Amino acid sequence: MNNKKSLEIYNEATKYIPGGVNSPVRAFKSVGLDPVFIDRAEGSRIYDVDGNEYIDYICSWGPLMLGHSPKEIVEGIEEVVKRGTSYGVPTAIEVEMAKLIVEAYPAIDQVRMVNSGTEATMSALRVARAYTNRNKILKFEGCYHGHSDALLVKSGSGLITYGVPTSPGVPNDVVKDTLVCRYNDLDAVRTIFKEQGHEIAAIIVETVAGNMGVVPGTQEFLQLLRDITKEYGSVLIFDEVITGFRLNYSSSVGYFGIKPDMACFGKIIGAGLPVGAYGGTKEIMSMVSPVGPVYQAGTLSGNPLAMHMGKKNLEILRDRPEIYEELERKAIRLEEGLKANVEKLGLDYTVNRAGSLVCLFFTNGPINNYDDVTRCDVPKFNKYFEELLSRGVLLAPTQFEAMFLSNAHTDEDIDYTINASYEALKIAHNL
């Protein structure tokens, strides 16, 4: 694979940007490679600066459900730019966008736009803490909720732990109220609520954990979170940054039939532009300034370009439910193809799928939590990634992430991917 230009840019990049990238995983360090630099993308395809073409399963880490730059979404963006790129005073399209989200998501009455998933979760927690007048929060091992201090926490050993900062620069004091339980572990949740339930402001959870591969929360687990937060007067927050509008149009509420008190959205509502949002019941959102005392603000929040793209994207998803059926059908095609590959090769590996999120784990199943995920043979995955890349298939450069399907992926793309995956698996395992 020719990557001469990518390497040149990368060398230059490392002089001016830490690690040469603006988000760590892009450096491909986790798979032991140098990054490719992208020139352009269209539909299911992405092209690097050396002219290599890939079928893209990163899709900007989730949001591009209709593929790259779908005509019906990007059309008209020049007109929006000509009318101004940011005002810092309100616009009608922000209202239309908020209405779309609230109408789609049966558990929330009001929503506030922000600029990223990190901002959405950070703000939702602040509101939940103020609403309950409590400090403690509960998150789950292996779930990622952005890089704000209080959520940048790993767990220690054992079923229930107090948070330990994942990163230097996060003071111990800031994470002392962040409790961590094992994902899908009902007993751990019951125990921690028995001990400290009346001090817990909120549970924040990915209903399908998408930052340790694809690990769906079980129905019993998510129902327990709903019931126990109600019992103890804590706020249940679904982090829908990956699952929102992807599992189906009403997100996790439609998929699992469980309503949280608050929800956080990210990139997916901006169709590739920087955006996020958090919402909740009217009572909870009345805490937010200027109605209530909780301060939360943003100069670029509700940016006209992001609102324009996001609104068109959501309208398409709302008006064409067949998109979800198609996405699911394609994801099943991919899932079955990957399963057949590992079976044919005699590998005891696991494929998890939730809606259009698919992950091939390099270990046996079932995969229900972070401990299960850490059994994966990462060096073999890394070789597999490299082999796929050289065959024109771009996965997220880590074992612990989903393959994101878009409606622009064709059956031919998927069949090509399955065949390439077979070859890559063979090479990675010397078979």
Ligand code: PMP
């Ligand atoms: N929550 C979840 C579930 C995520 O997957 C991510 C990022 N992938 C975030 C929050 C943070 O979003 P952002 O990168 O936009 O800050």
